[in-house]
Amino acid sequence: MAEKQSPAVVGSLIFFVMLSIILGVTTYMFHSNWSTDQAKTAAAETKARQSDSAFKKVENDLIELKKLVGLDLAEVVDPANPNNPQTVAGKMREEMRNLGGSLAQPTFLATLQKLRQELDTTAADRDQITANLNKLQADLLALQKAYQDRSDQNDQKRLVAETQLRNKIDEVAETVNAKNNEINRLRNDYNQIQVEMDTVKDQAARDITKRDNQIRNLNIINRNLADEVDKVTQISFEIPDGKITRIDNNTRLVWINLGETDLLKVRTTFSVYNKDNYGVGRGKEDVKGKIEVTRIVGPHLAEARIVDEDLYRPIAPGDLIYTPLWSPGRPEAFAFIGGIDIDNDKRNDRDLLREVLTSVGASIAAEVDDNGERTGGPITEKIKFLVIGDIPDVATASADDERARFEKIAEHLKDMRNEARTYGVRIVSLSDFIAYVGYKPKRRLFTPGDDRPYTLKAGAASASTADPLGERSSTGNTSGAFQGERRLPPRTSTGQTSGAFGSKP
Secondary structure, three states: OHHHOOHHHHHHHHHHHHHHHHHHHHHHHHHHHHHHHHHHHHHHHHHHHHHHHHHHHHHHHHHHHHHHHOOOOOEOOOOOOOOOOOEHHHHHHHHHHHHHHHHOOOOHHHHHHHHHHHHHHHHHHHHHHHHHHHHHHHHHHHHHHHHHHHHHHHHHHHHHHHHHHHHHHHHHHHHHHHHHHHHHHHHHHHHHHHHHHHHHHHHHHHHHHHHHHHHHHHHHHHHHHHHHHHHHHOOOOOOOOEEEEEEEOOOOEEEEOOOHHHOOOOOOEEEEEOOOOOOOOOOHHHOOEEEEEEEEEEOOEEEEEEEEEEOOEOOOOOOEEEOOOEEOOEEOEEEEEOEOOOOOOOOOOHHHHHHHHHOOOOEEEEEEOOOOOEEEOOOOOOOOEEEEOEOOOHHHOOOHHHHHHHHHHHHHHHHHHHHHHHOOOEEEEHHHHHHHHOOOOOOOOOOOOOOOOEEEEOOOOOOOOOOOOOEEEEOOOOOHHHOOOOOOOOOOOOOOOOHHHOOOO
16 A cells, blocks of 8 residues: 555655755754853843943932032033033033133132132231231221321310410401501591592593694694695605616617616616706606616616607606616515506406516505405514505495495505504505506507406697696597508618717617
8 A cells, every 4th residue: 555655645744744844944053043142131231230220320319419519500521513512521611711810720620729718818918918907906096096196186276276366366356456447547548538639630631632632733734735835845865776778769768777786687677867866766857867777688688668658858877767566675565545547448457456466576564455454464674665646536436335345445555554654654656656666557459348447658748638648548439530541651761870879789
């Protein structure tokens, strides 16, 4: 029957045998690993119990340390931020810095030791200060006792002095009463004398007022007489600045004895006088011509051109020259008041006047403009002339503001006249000043429709009028008799000049 077993049974048997072997091996291996794991587990549990015991000990130590330090914080150390104040270590570092200050050390113990050392030093200093204070208190008590003794002595002396003072006061009071009686008597005498003196003063004041009025009236009379005498005699203390040495009538040039050494400037103008004229700067009628310096030739030689000349009194060698604008080595100063119209065109030439003065180094030290405003300083002896221009008449004012302006100018004129008389400054009119300076207005271009008068030099007196020779105004129009092609035939000259007019240099 055994021979007749089927292959399926054999296969099943083999399968079960193999399965048994595998299960046996597997069971053995599992049992072996389990025993090893059991041993490891037991060892780990033992180590865990030891670690837990150590952790609890450390935790208890930390709790005790926190209590000792006084910081009940959850975290002890922050590895990412060692100075974190929310940890015990960070808070301790912060308190070491705050409480230790400059005594803070790297460790907590070192900081405590340093603080203790400083505390001991401070305590020693305190003990020394206490000892010194005790000594000072003892010294103070000794001084207080000495002061009290001295005070008692002074009180005794004060009582004696007060007694003596009261006695002296009584003596002085008697003397003062006697003096007061004497003073009252003298005061009564003084009051009586004062009344008499007041009477004398009143009489003297009336006499002084009367004398002042007389003196004022005499001064006015004296000034008027002086003005009249000056008009008649025309006394001048001015001296010539130089003279004309040569003249060329062909070129209208002259040469004068002033030059570089005299600090003469080009464009300086002079008025010309006869060599035998009685003084210079007396009046414009003495002026026979005007010249203007054009070139400095030498130390005492300059060339000038004739800008104006009296045909009946031609300029000749030896004639005197004078200008108030220039003095050798000294700038001249002037004072002006009133309207400035140099060329009689009814227009203000104040800027032109400044240009004429500054071109030769002169200046305006005091001035009253057309609005009545005074500028500059007072008139002193350093001022050459007080020049009076056109003074407006207050009666001709057409408006209140114009009247006020005219009155201001009149008041300034009065003050400046008084200042000039006080310091001996000569007072001249604008026309005389322009004549003395030797300035001649430039020729103007006629413009149709312009209402400015044109001043023309008269060649002869009119047969129908009694007009004298001098400046006359023209309308600018010409008579029809002079229109057209009326021309004189040309005339030739021999080139010879009269000996009366000098020789060519």
